[in-house]
Structure formats: C-alpha cells, structure tokens
Amino acid sequence: MAGARTQVLLRLLEAKDPAAKESGWAEFVTDYSRLILHVAHSVSHDHDAAMDSYAYVLEHLRLDDCSRLRTFVADGRSEFSTWLLVVTQRLCFDHQRRRYGRLRIREGRQPSDEDESHVRARLVDLIGVNIDITGIVDDNGVDPERALRTEQMHVALESALGELSSRDRLLIKLRFEDGRSVAEIARDLELPSRFYAHRRVNEILRRLKASLSRNGISESEP
Amino acid sequence: MQGPCRAQTTRPIRVTRVDHAMASMTDKPNGKSADEHPSTEDLAAYLNGALTVEGKADIEAHLGNCRDCRREVTSARELLRSKGSNRRYWIVPGLAAAVVAFILLTPSEERSGPELSRVRSATLEGSSSVEVVTPANRQAVSRLPIRFVWHRAADDALYHVTLTDAAGAKMWTGETSDTVLVLPSAISLRSGRDYLWYVDAVRPNGRSVGSGTQVFRITR
Numbered sequence: 401m402a403g404a405r406t407q408v409l410l411r412l413l414e415a416k417d418p419a420a421k422e423s424g425w426a427e428f429v430t431d432y433s434r435l436i437l438h439v440a441h442s443v444s445h446d447h448d449a450a451m452d453s454y455a456y457v458l459e460h461l462r463l464d465d466c467s468r469l470r471t472f473v474a475d476g477r478s479e480f481s482t483w484l485l486v487v488t489q490r491l492c493f494d495h496q497r498r499r500y501g502r503l504r505i506r507e508g509r510q511p512s513d514e515d516e517s518h519v520r521a522r523l524v525d526l527i528g529v530n531i532d533i534t535g536i537v538d539d540n541g542v543d544p545e546r547a548l549r550t551e552q553m554h555v556a557l558e559s560a561l562g563e564l565s566s567r568d569r570l571l572i573k574l575r576f577e578d579g580r581s582v583a584e585i586a587r588d589l590e591l592p593s594r595f596y597a598h599r600r601v602n603e604i605l606r607r608l609k610a611s612l613s614r615n616g617i618s619e620s621e622p
Numbered sequence: 623m624q625g626p627c628r629a630q631t632t633r634p635i636r637v638t639r640v641d642h643a644m645a646s647m648t649d650k651p652n653g654k655s656a657d658e659h660p661s662t663e664d665l666a667a668y669l670n671g672a673l674t675v676e677g678k679a680d681i682e683a684h685l686g687n688c689r690d691c692r693r694e695v696t697s698a699r700e701l702l703r704s705k706g707s708n709r710r711y712w713i714v715p716g717l718a719a720a721v722v723a724f725i726l727l728t729p730s731e732e733r734s735g736p737e738l739s740r741v742r743s744a745t746l747e748g749s750s751s752v753e754v755v756t757p758a759n760r761q762a763v764s765r766l767p768i769r770f771v772w773h774r775a776a777d778d779a780l781y782h783v784t785l786t787d788a789a790g791a792k793m794w795t796g797e798t799s800d801t802v803l804v805l806p807s808a809i810s811l812r813s814g815r816d817y818l819w820y821v822d823a824v825r826p827n828g829r830s831v832g833s834g835t836q837v838f839r840i841t842r
Contacts, residue, residue: 442701442792446820447832471662477673478666485701486666489694566683573686578696588699590671 406480413470425462435481436488443492449499456495457488553617560611568604575601659691660684669698751831752781752823757838764841768805770796775823775831782824785809788816788837811840 408431412424437454444450461468472483561569571589574580580588586597612618660668660681667673668681685692755771757763770783783803785794796803811817816839824830 438704439701442697444790446835447822447830448834473663477663478670482670482702483662483666486662486669486698489698489701490662493694566679566686569686570682570692573689573692577689578692580696588696 406474409469409472409480413466421465425466429458432481432484435485439485439488440492443489443496449496452499453492453495457491460491461487552615553612556612556615556617557608559615560608563611564604564607568600571597571600572604657687658684659688665695665698669695669702752821752833754821754833754836757819757836759836759838761836761838762841763838766811767807768811770803770805770819770821772801772821772833774801776825779823779825782822784820784822786818788818790818793817813840815840 408424408427412421412428415421415424433454436457437450440450440453440457441447444453468487472480474480561572564572567589571585574585574588575582581594582597582601583594585591586594589597591597591600664673664677664681668678673681685695752775753773755773756769770785772781775781779799781798781801781803783796783798784792785805786792794805794809796805805811816837818835818837820833820835822830822832
C-alpha cells in the first residue's frame with residue numbers, strides 16, 4: 401500500500417492493543433466519513449435515511465475486527481477509495497433492502513405496464529421496424545397464428561441480439577434499456593467521442609435490422 | 623402451424639425474456655460465467671480501468687445481461703466523478719465520534735432507529751428540521767416552473783435542494799443561501815407523475831438539518 405490515506409488503513413488493521421485499535425478506527429472514520437456519507441446520500445432519498453445508512457455502513461465495516469476492510473488487496477488493480485466506494489454502495493443497498501424490501505417497481509404503481517411499455521418503445525427504436533407493440537403484449541384473445549408469428553419475431557430478435565459482441569450488446573442496453581445518453585455511454589465505455597458512440601449505435605441497429613430481415617422480419621404486423 | 627396446443631403454450635412476450643435468453647447465449651472467456659455478478663474487487667478494478675482485456679470483457683458481458691449491475695456501475699461511476707467535487711455533505715467531527723461511540727458502547731440488540739435519531743438530534747442545534755412551504759407533502763402542483771420554498775432554518779445556512787423521481791433517482795440539485803429555488807426549465811416534469819424533493823440546511827460549522835422527503839404531483 402502507498403499514500404497517506406492507505407497508511408490510515410494500515411494503522412487500523414495492524415493495531416494490536418485496544419487503545420491503538422480505537423485510535424485507528426477514529427482516524428479511519430475521520431478520513432473516510434465524507435466518502436461514506438456521500439454514497440449514503442446518493443443511495444438514500446432523504447437525510448435521515450442517509451444517516452441511518454451511514455451508521456449501518458460504519459457498523460458493518462467495524463464488525464469482527466474490521467474483517468470486511470481486511471479483504472481489500474492492495475494489488476494495484478484499484479484504489480482503496482474506489483474499493484471502499486463499491487463496498488459502501490453495496491452496504492447501503494443492503495440496508496435499504498432490509499428496511500424497505502427489494503424495490504423492483506416504483507412506489508404506488510403497477511409493476512409492468514408503464515415500465516415495460518417504455519422498454520418496448522425503446523425496442524421499437526432499437527430494431528427500426530414498426531412493430532405493433534400492443535399486438536406483442538396483447539395476451540387476451542390473440543389468435544394462434546398471430547401469436548406464433550409474434551413468437552417468431554421475438555426469437556429472431558433474441559437471435560439478432562445474441563449475435564452482437566458483449567460490448568455492443570452492453571452499448572445497446574445502456575442506450576435503450578437504461579436510457580443513457582450517447583455522451584454518457586462514450587464517457588463510461590471510454591469511447592473516442594459521443595459522435596463515435598452515436599455512429600456505433602446506428603451501425604448496430606443496421607446490423608440488427610439486417611439480421612431480422614434475413615429471418616423474414618420486416619413488417620410491423622406479425 | 624397452429625392449434626389449441628400451440629395456443630395454450632403461447633405466452634405474452636416480455637422484453638425481459640431477452641435478458642434470460644442472452645444469458646444463455648453469452649460466450650464465457652477465461653472460463654468465467656457471464657452470469658456471475660462481479661466481485662467487489664473486480665468491480666473496483668473495472669471502475670479504475672485496471673482490468674485485463676479479458677477481465678473487462680467478462681464484466682461487460684455480464685453488464686449486458688444484468689440491469690441491476692449496470693445500475694450499480696453507473697451509480698458508482700457518477701459517485702467517483704462527483705466525490706472530488708465540493709459536495710456539501712458536512713459532518714461534524716463530534717457527530718462522527720458520537721455515532722462511532724454509540725455503535726461501540728451500545729449492545730447491538732439495544733440499538734434501534736429512535737436511539738440513532740437521538741444521537742443525530744443531540745448534535746444539531748436549533749430546529750430539528752427545515753420547514754417546507756411549497757411544494758408541501760402530497761401537494762398537487764399545476765403551475766410551472768416549480769418554485770421550491772422553505773422557511774429559513776438559520777441565518778448563515780446554505781440550502782441544498784434535491785429533486786428525485788418517484789423511484790429516488792436524482793434529477794436535479796441546487797444550492798442557495800436564500801429560501802427559494804426555481805427549477806430550471808431544462809428539467810422536464812411530466813403530468814401525472816410523483817416527484818420527491820428535500821432541502822438540507824448546512825451551516826458553516828458543519829451542522830446540518832433537513833426537511834425530510836416531500837412528495838408532490840404534477841397536474842396540468
């Protein structure tokens with residue numbers, strides 16, 4: 401380990417007597433409280449919840465003679481602050497799940513209607529053909545032939561997406577499922593520029609459309 | 623091909639099935655399954671750009687199939703970018719010590735929400751919260767642009783306002799020493815949707831109080 405900040409961690413983990421451990425822990429908290437609180441505020445939606453998460457994180461970092469902190473390996477792959485940020489975020493998510501349950505849907509809303517229609521709308525953009533979304537999701541009274549054709553369209557789409565490289569698939573997911581802008585994607589994936597990201601997305605969509613066409617999918621109606 | 627058997631097995635198509643299908647189609651370089659969530663160490667290394675080409679491909683193959691992990695990575699990246707900025711998450715050294723002391727000295731079975739609240743409130747002077755004026759909790763808002771208004775908590779406080787969507791995803795933050803902030807027109811709010819906001823008052827001595835989360839709905 402190197403640097404003053406990791407020395408703080410070293411002193412904490414190498415402390416033997418109780419007084420040295422208390423001193424080391426106090427120093428660690430002083431040094432890293434700002435980062436932990438920053439993460440807690442980001443994850444929690446109000447001040448009190450953030451403070452609860454902050455206390456939860458400190459408690460769990462201290463548990464069992466700082467056993468969690470002892471799992472950090474200074475092999476040069478990551479900075480300790482980045483590692484601690486990831487640990488803190490995961491602890492905050494864990495704290496939220498324990499308190500509020502696993503929130504898979506927005507509060508007070510049905511789980512599938514608007515969220516899934518939003519994703520399906522993006523899927524229409526994705527493949528560039530005018531698929532009738534309402535036809536796809538209509539599970540009441542759809543005739544068997546239409547349902548079969550719809551299933552075939554879906555299989556073809558899955559196949560087309562499966563032909564993409566993992567990076568291209570990630571790019572498409574970030575763009576159309578997560579709603580990230582091309583600028584954000586270019587920054588996160590370290591692409592040369594947002595223009596490059598935009599051209600890349602368009603190229604992938606062209607390939608997907610060509611793949612669907614080869615499988616006989618070019619019409620909106622199943 | 624059609625018939626009752628086929629009809630009975632037909633099920634509504636859901637986009638999320640793509641994720642499951644793709645999970646089975648992903649290649650697995652280095653023998654590692656793309657279904658495996660990245661470890662803390664691998665994720666930190668990925669965020670710091672320190673993975674090998676193969677390791678990075680493993681992570682990105684998983685991210686292409688796992689929305690939860692994508693969100694975690696996106697959130698972590700934004701935190702990394704912002705942690706160097708002058709964020710005003712002040713904390714009084716005494717508060718940190720009080721929290722630590724509370725955790726160390728109080729048996730875990732005795733620790734509870736109200737206890738921790740007392741630890742927090744014991745270190746805040748003056749009012750225990752910022753009193754909001756508008757949008758009040760559960761208020762329907764029809765007039766735009768949105769004006770966030772609250773009562774002054776302290777003469778020397780800096781107020782930090784946060785707006786999130788109903789799921790808690792941050793949409794906008796603003797700061798002022800006044801008690802009013804107007805939402806920029808560039809931030810688009812949709813009719814019929816709920817939004818959350820809260821204001822934190824931070825004093826130069828590091829002490830802070832908050833308003834708690836307020837919910838409002840756009841109606842127009």
